[in-house]
Each structure stands twice: as C-alpha cells, then as structure tokens.
Amino acid sequence: MSFSICVAQCTDSLAATMDDQARIMQSIGGVSLAGHSVQGGMALPPPHGHDGTDGDGRKQDIGDILHQIMTITDQSLDEAQAKKHGLNCHRMKPALFSVLCEIKEKTGLSIRGAQEEDPPDPQLMRLDNMLLAEGVAGPEKGGGSAAAAAAAAASGGAADNSIEHSDYRAKLTQIRQIYHTELEKYEQACNEFTTHVMNLLREQSRTRPISPKEIERMVGIIHRKFSSIQMQLKQSTCEAVMILRSRFLDARRKRRNFSKQATEILNEYFYSHLSNPYPSEEAKEELAKKCSITVSQVSNWFGNKRIRYKKNIGKFQEEANLYAAKTAVNAAHAAAAAVQNSQANSPTTPNSGFQMKDEEFQLDSAESKNTLLSNMFTGSSGSFNLPNSGDMFLSMQSLNGDSYQGAQVGANVQSQVDTLRHVISQTAGYNDALGGNAMYSPHGLNANGGWQDATTSSSVISPTEGPGSVHSDTSN
DNA sequence: GATGATGATTAGTC
C-alpha cells in the first residue's frame, strides 16, 4: 500500500470522525437558541439585525444563513476573515458559547471515555514480536543474520549456502530499510497531521466549545488511525519476510547432485563396507570433509543408498563390482609399492595373529605401510585380512556380467582374488596368499533383510575361514 | 515431456 493512499485513508477516516461530531453538533444545533440557529456547533448571529421572532422572517434568516454557509468557500479570504471576526465579536457569542458548552458537556459524556485506554492490540504485539525475531524491527546489529543462520542451518549449510545466505541477508536488509523508511514517513505524517488538527481545533475553539481534553481525544483518534496504518505496514513487512524466508528455505529442497568425485568417495566407502555400511560419526565427518558436503548429507546419502541397494541388489551389482575391483587394484598397488619399500628396508618385524580393518589399512605414513606389509610378507606366522577384502568380496559379481548368485559370486571373487594375487606375487613373490574359498554373506545382508552386525563384519575374518585371510607362512 | 536417478524430507520405530 502506498504511503499517500494510507494518508488519504487516514484523512478520510478522520474526516468521517469529524463529520460525526459535526452531525452531533448539528443535531444539537437543531434547537433554536433565543432565536439564533446553531449550525455545526457554530453560533450564528441574526442576520441583518433581525431579532428572528417572526416565523417567516426566521425561515428567511435560516435560508440566508445556509446560503452564507454554502457560499463561504466562494468568498475571498479577506471576506471570510471579516465574517469570522464579525462572528467572534458578536454580542450574543459568549451566551451562545456557554449554552453550547453546557449541551456539549451533557452529550459529550457518552463519547468520552468510550475509547480511552485501549488495551494493547494482541495482533500488533504479535507482529512486533515477529519483526523483532526476524531482525526487521529492533536494533540492527545481527538483525536478520540470526534468522538467516537458522535458515541456513535448516538447509544443511552446504558450501554455496553462504551465497544464498548473503542473498537472504541482503534482501532482509532491503525489507528492513523499506520498513523503517515507511515507518518514519508515517510518524512524520502523523505528527504533521496531529499538529495541523490541533491548530485547527484550537482555532475553532474560539468559535465553538472545544476543550483541551477534546483536542487530546482527537489526537488519540489520529494516533489510533495512524497506528492501524502502521499495523498494515507491519503486516505487509511480515508477509514480505515470510515470503523471503519460505523462498530461502525452499531452496534447500532444490537439490544439486553431488560431484562425481564425492559420489565416488561415498560409493567406495559403501561398497568397501558393504557388510556394515554404517559409517561412524568420525567416518561421516571424514567423508563429509572429503566430499565437501555436510555430515547430514553423508547420513542422507548412506540412508538412501542402503535402502536402494537393499531394494534392488541386482541393479547395484555392476556398481559394486566396479568399486570392488577398483578398491582391489588400489590395494594391490599399495601393497606392491609397500613391498618394494619393505624389500629395500628389509625389516623383519615379528607378527602374530595380525588382523587389520580396512580403516586401519589406510595408513598415511609410508612407514606404517612398510611395517604392515613387511608383516604380511615376511616369515611371521600371523594372518591378515586384505584391505577391504572382507566387504569387498561380499559384493563381488562376475565382471563378465553374470547375474548375482552366491556361488557364482564366489567364483568371480576368486577371479578378482587371482588378479590381486597375481599382482602381489609378481612384486613380492607372494603366492596363494588369498584363500580360494570365499565364504560370504551376500551383500552383508542377513536373512531378515538387515545388515550384519558390525561385529560380524567380514572385515574381521578369522584366518581359517576368511576369504581374504592371508597366511603369512605361505608366503615366500 | 517421459522417465529414471538422486538428494531431501517426514512419519514411524527402536
């Protein structure tokens, strides 16, 4: 709503209020006072010196008076001033004035007090609170950023959220500025209008009885009118903020596919932990960091993946194979490199009963890998599970596209294992390290359709039964 | 535009 319309509305309302008063006065004025008609609260003098006792003459007088009133706007300012002066100086004026005051005192009681001391409007309070909460009203510092932050938190806080964030803040600031500008305008207009009406009433109080209390009441009416306009402004502002907020929050539904790299990282983790694809909080954080996404997005991704995998295992086999092969090759490369290192360094660290989880295999330091691999390939009698081997093999399918069948997968796993074994044996003289009989639970899913318990994860496989178990005594 | 893939949300369960 434009400011001018609001002011116009206010003026209209005020005019209506004043009209009401005028009507009241007019109804009072219907009484003839000592031969003088009272119109609109204004005591009028007997025109042309007529005493007004005669009936026809009185009618004529009233006609003249009405004519005068109707044509008063046609008169020049000087003329009008002169007339006004005449009225003020009329000998009957004080008497009429006191009578008018008396009448007004009696009738005005019903008007007075009717609208005094309004309780605070709950709607207005609600709007005020909301504007404060949204950072539109109140102190500027941090205004809106808290709301934006809350919205951002709800949206998951992705990397590019900061852009939307600042966008939101900028728009909120814009709304805030408009709101304050309009509010200022309203206040200014209210003050101007109040002053104007007060002056007018003070001026009029010379010709009609207007007490200071009445002026006060009128000021109150004006203020109420303006505050109702203010409420409309606040309502509009709230609506604007709501729209902005909903748009901003809706943006979270606007999904963007994760990057290819991120999807790969997540898939790698998923398929290498297929027996128990429930990353710990730390793992989630790590994955989130690697993928440049949030932890909750990682959780979402795993939630979706688990469900979708479970629903359609066959469909994911190819993917599973790809990632399993990829992991195997990576592991083989790592092993080969490490073996070379170990040969160069020729450490012979004793090892017994060594088992390694896939997370543990991802050792950062070359030294750790060296130690690990030297354990694998030296004469110690320990055993180890190939990195990711347990989980990896669970999901393996024939690379030549056969459908998923437990036994078949076993064979396919074997072929993968053979490849891996070949790679390793070529580099370290390692032979037959990987047992041939792959015992697995398809996809890590148990009979109930749930994933195996973490403790039964194939990443921890006993040397005697695990498919990926490596008996160090077979090496060399 | 139809369709499948995929990220996000939600209600219900444990």
Next chain:
DNA sequence: GACTAATCATCATC
C-alpha cells in the same frame, strides 16, 4: 537420536 521406508521434488537424459 539413528535408522527405515515412503515420498517428494528436482535434475539429467533421452
């Protein structure tokens, strides 16, 4: 609070 299952909404591909 984490998880599942269903669903929604959007993206990507044809």
